[in-house]
Amino acid sequence: MTDENQATIVYIEDDMASRILVQRLLSSRGYQVHVAADGLEGINLARDTEPRLILMDINLPGMDGREITTRLRSLPNFADMPIVALTANNSPGSRELALAAGCTGFLTKPIDVATFPGQVRDFLEGRVEPLDVTERNTHLQLHAQNLVERLETNIRKLESANKRLVELDRLKSDFIVLVSHELRTPLTLISGYAHLLDVQMQSASAGTLPIEALSGVSSGLQSGINRMQEVIGEIINVSRIASGTLDLSLGPVRLGDLVNRIQSDFAEVCQKRHLTLHCSGMDELPLIEGDGNRLRTALENVVGNAIKYTPDEGSVVVVGRKVDDETVAIRVRDTGIGIPPEEHRHIFEQFYVLGAMAHHSTSKSAFQGGGLGIGLAITKGIIEAHHGRIWVESDRRDSGSMPGSTFHILLPIRRSINSAGD
Secondary structure (H helix, E strand, C coil): CCCHHHCEEEEECCCHHHHHHHHHHHHCCCCEEEEECCHHHHHHHHHHHCCCEEEECCCCCCCCHHHHHHHHHCCCCCCCCCEEEEECCCCCCHHHHHHHCCCCEEEECCCCCCCHHHHHHHHHCCCCCCCCHHHHHHHHHHHHHHHHHHHHHHHHHHHHHHHHHHHHHHHHHHHHHHHHHHHHHHHHHHHHHHHHHHHHHHHCHHHCCCHHHHHHHHHHHHHHHHHHHHHHHHHHHHHHHHHCCCCCCCEEECHHHHHHHHHHHCHHHHHHHCCEEEEECCCCCCCEEECHHHHHHHHHHHHHHHHHCCCCCCEEEEEEEECCCCEEEEEEEECCCCCCHHHCCHHHCCCCCCCCHHHHHCCCCCCCCCCCCCHHHHHHHHHHHCCCEEEEECCCCCCCCCCCCEEEEEEECCCCCCCCCC
16 A cells, blocks of 8 residues: 555646646645646656656647657656546547557546545556557557657747748848938938038137028928937837737827828829829718827828839829728728738738838838838737728739739727727
8 A cells, every 4th residue: 555645646737627626635635746737847847746646638738648648758767657647538549549658547537536536546556557469559559640740740830930930030130220221311310410500600600690501400400300200109109019008099080181181291202203192082981989190190101101112103092981880991002013912911010021121222202112111010000909900902013014002991980899891
């Protein structure tokens, strides 16, 4: 007979209620019970506590119970230790598969509190459930196949994760370059105009400067400061979106007014590049509940993106319509270079820049001009914070035929509406 007050048991189970029940039941019988919520934690716990018996759920996250048993059997001091499967999975072959993987016994849940302590005592005293050689070999082969399949699946996941990590590392490096460029440009302006101001003050007679000179210097300094504030604001916005702390100042918003102001802001760029920016249906949209400033930022990013990727003499059309009593839709269609289907999801990710980095040296409003690569990520975060949706339709990217892109935005009229239909 084993001394129950000396017996240490490890129980590996991801269900908290089951862990508590077994731990309390066996502790009341004098056992020292240690619990783990997953396989890796269980293996480490078994190594540290050197138990007399291990109870194991089969359907565990990560490594399942059979895989953990196989691993434990390869470790010193665990070759002959009782390892008992305790599982709700009683499907045909489950018992045989567990025993072939190295389990000493197989118990099913829910446990019978009256008989369970006695079953545990039996395994501590040497009980081993039999499995004939033919069944063991058959199920051992099946277990090996399962292990190889799991290994293959995990390798594929690791390769995919590694590929994504490499991509994120590249995006991070590109973003550092973009931020450096974006901040260096306004800093150069500020430094240059500050130097000009110093030179003019030194050369001015009687310590006075013409108003025209001061006005020009002031305008140049303010231009550089404004651009730096925009860059910093974009970085703060994307950081807040990523952390889920984007605050909205809700109130009635007239989307037509926002788009009219955006159209006015881009008027000079469109005139310079001979672009047509046409809006229709926006003034007929009802008032919606939202944050006007943030929605303007979102719409400005989408329109600005359309302008950026539309060549000179092209067109951008913004159309608004009421879908139903709960939803409004905005469509931004351009005659630009288009977006390949495989990039549709990525363009809304943080720091993703479509196309070559070399274009960044040009202005933000020039064809395929620069940017931080976070405008559409900010837009997506703002739209989703309003319980809306944004997506893009585009057949391909082709700078020859200019297939264009269409961005779709759905916004609830009242933000309390959790979703919007197509």
